[in-house]
Amino acid sequence: MMIKYRQVVSVLILLGIFAVSCRPQPPNADLPPIDSPQAHIEIKGSDTMVNLALAWTEAYQDVDPSVTISITGGGSGTGIASLLNNTTDMANASRRIRQEEINQALSLGIDPHEIVIASDAVAVIVNPSNPVDSLTLQQISDIFQGKHENWQELGGEDRPIVRVSRESNSGTHMYFLEMVLRLGDPQNRSLFHPNTLLLPSSEGIIAEVRDNPNAIGYDGLGYVTPEVKVLGIQPSPGTPAIFPSSETVFDGTYPIARDLYAYTNGEPEGAVKALIEWILSEPGQHIVRELGFVTVLQ
């Protein structure tokens, strides 16, 4: 009997703890009351744009508190796939939608509508202890194709080169392949060297480049932290290097910059339309500049 009694008490205590932990959070003063009309927007896609989307969402709470927005990363390809599967209202992508994806969408009754919402420079990054400061696009292309195996060949220390890239579901990966590795030449069929590390997130790339003096990687400028070193790009050997910034992207001197897109199913309507109009207005584009991206406003 004693044991039974004890078991009952301990179960009750556990239930109590559970009940307390399940108690709803005290209502937040910022949130609108439950009965006000609400709209919910689901945004999914590019990891490059996650921070940007978060900053927009935070600021948008002051503009229209009745709209709730949830944001998921996962990569441009993931975002477009969810738009096709109708599990998101808006897909962010750091690359243009592919023709095969458009065909797939049309067969599923989805009509992808494209809006350019910002631009971004792709920064080539190395460990801060690496003495190399700048490279030409040709050199970067050769490195990622595996034509260089040691930093000595590029004026660095006697260290092996470790190539770090995003997974192929990343829009940044595809952009880098087309514009840097293949130098923008559609006939060029070069590929990343097979031993290129394919890391599933931007954070993974920053972490590896920060810790490993052998590493070279690339990432959207908005993601680059001060713990890694951004390389300058030389237009041709011997010319002064150009570093990525809003100005150099805007005036077109920094060669590796791309547009960032939002895709919706058909013309955006209702709450999504209001959100996109706000993003394209001065307050929305101000956040773009603040986070190190490049505005689409003239």
Added chain:
Amino acid sequence: MDNLLIPGSRHQTAKTRFTQAAEIVISAIIKAMGYSAIVFVIMIFVYLMTEGFAAVGEVPLSVFLSERWYPVEGFYGILPLIGGSLLVTVGATLFSVPIGLATAIYIAEIAPRWMREILKPVIEILAGLPSVVLGFIGIIALAPQLRKLLDMPTGLTALAGSILLGLIAIPTIVSVSEDALDGVPKSYRDAALAIGATKWQAIWRVSLPAARSGVLTAIMLGIGRSIGETMTVMMVTGNAPVMVRGLQSLFMPTRTMTATIAAEMGEVAQGSTHYHVLFMIGLILFLISLIVNITASAMVFRVKKRAERILS
């Protein structure tokens, strides 16, 4: 409860009838549950087959057996992925079997009772660690240390994956083989000690062979656990689809089948070639773990037959 047993109770017949009906319904439900497990396995297998075999018609065999995996451009060579999975699993087995077995022997044969009471639950807690947590520890702590220690170009290698997978497999190996060792009758050991065997001889020559089938099952379960693990390997092995050439590949990045499916399934359009190839990889993974399981049960069966022969 008690009044059921009182003979001559007024409600007895009605109750008995009700109990019998309940009995039939409940055993039917349990039977359906039991069959449903088989039905689910068959359904999953059929689904994998239909989705996976579509890839056979779309991709020529020579492409499958090539050494390049870059699906965005139509390179579907799965050899590096199979090699990567096997490499990481072999590494994990080399790491986990000696440690796991030694721990099990210590717990079952040597440790005093109070030590046992502490060690067993602690090891079972290790089994409950989410694999993403282990992967995170791997990225932050293990990989940079490995790189410095072994002077490798990068720490994100098959070795880092093997060590972490070993940690995941150890609890399985320890608890299953400890149970097996525990099941060896005490009289076996007593007899060995009585004829003058040392404690070590009793363990090595008597307890371990007697518990062999359980220990083999433990190792096989550990291997099965390693080959199917996804999150940890995706985080620490670097995911570079490099062709595996011998054990020196342990010190290089690698890409496993599980990590490939996890990383790429989210981006593929349903029904595309890439989608079918990923199912093909899933099918191969399924077959490999099936082979591991069948080998395990075949070994257990053989060992039992031999033991029976000796006893008779």
